[in-house]
Amino acid sequence: MKYAKPLPSYLVQRYQGWKATIFSENKAWYRRLADEGQRPRAFIISCCDSRVHVTSIFGADQGEFFIHRNIANLVPPFTDDSDHHGTSAAVEYAVSALKVAHIVVLGHSNCGGVQGCYDMCSGHAPELEEKSSFVGRWMDILRPGYERVLDVPEEQRKDALEKEAVLVSLENLMTFPFVREAVEKGDLTLHGLWTDIGEGDLHQYDPETKSFKLV
Structure with a gap:
């Protein structure tokens, strides 16, 4: 080569x-x-962003986490079409082969992928609407989240959409039959996190209050 x-x-x-x-x-x-x-206890799904360093945040050693990174830490919904689904393959391997006890979806502040989705859905990034845009078609996964933040004050929408990226991924994880089965058996738990890069703060999703709270 x-x-x-x-x-x-x-x-x-x-x-x-x-x-x-x-x-x-x-x-x-x-x-x-x-x-x-390897016998990792947790599967971490985080963003490709170079500023998000999962092993540093949790002080993890080699062999402790099974990690998958993609643009905006997204998980697509389950589909029977199994052609070239890197994220879905990682989910399957983590749950079915490695038998992880936890899946953590970690979002973050100032996410460029989420910004792209926001711009695309609001009509300010026509290049991402092109069928040839890999980023645009990937960010289509987050369109339901964009619809849910339209009632949020404009100055808060980007932050809200970053958190929606976490929630959409958690929702989509539950569309995988083997994930749902493991969760319902009590063998697997799902966790949603969002980190503020500049402040070093970590927030976790609380299903009771339907909000992210500081850890």
């Missing part, structure tokens, strides 16, 4: 530093993970 190039030197240096320190000091743990396989 002629287009693949060697890593930039700064990444090579960082890797070598990690191998010489963190890996070297925990070699037995890494070998155990390799030999025994």
Whole structure:
């Protein structure tokens, strides 16, 4: 593959530093993970945004979380069409193969994907309406959430839509038969979180008050 190039030197240096320190000091743990396989207790669905660092937020070690990242931390609804559904495949593997006990959907402030959905649905991003737009068609998943924030004061809609991205994903998770079955059996719990990048605050969804509360 002629287009693949060697890593930039700064990444090579960082890797070598990690191998010489963190890996070297925990070699037995890494070998155990390799030999025994992964047994993560939680499956985290978060945004691709480089500012959202799930393992740092929760101080997680290798092998603790099964993580899937996509634009705006969205989960599509279940469909019988199984062609090229990366997020759905991750959900299936986490629940059916790894038997995780928790699924966490983590949204965040200043989400570019959610902003794109807001602009598209409000008629300010016609390029995202094109059938050829991968981002636009992905953000169609969030259209129901956009409809639900139209009654929110305009200055608060973007923040509300970021939280709707979490709720829409939780709702869609329950359309997967194997997720619903695990939840109803008590083998799996779903959690909705939203983090403020600038403040470091973490909010969790409370179904009783139907609102996000500071953790």
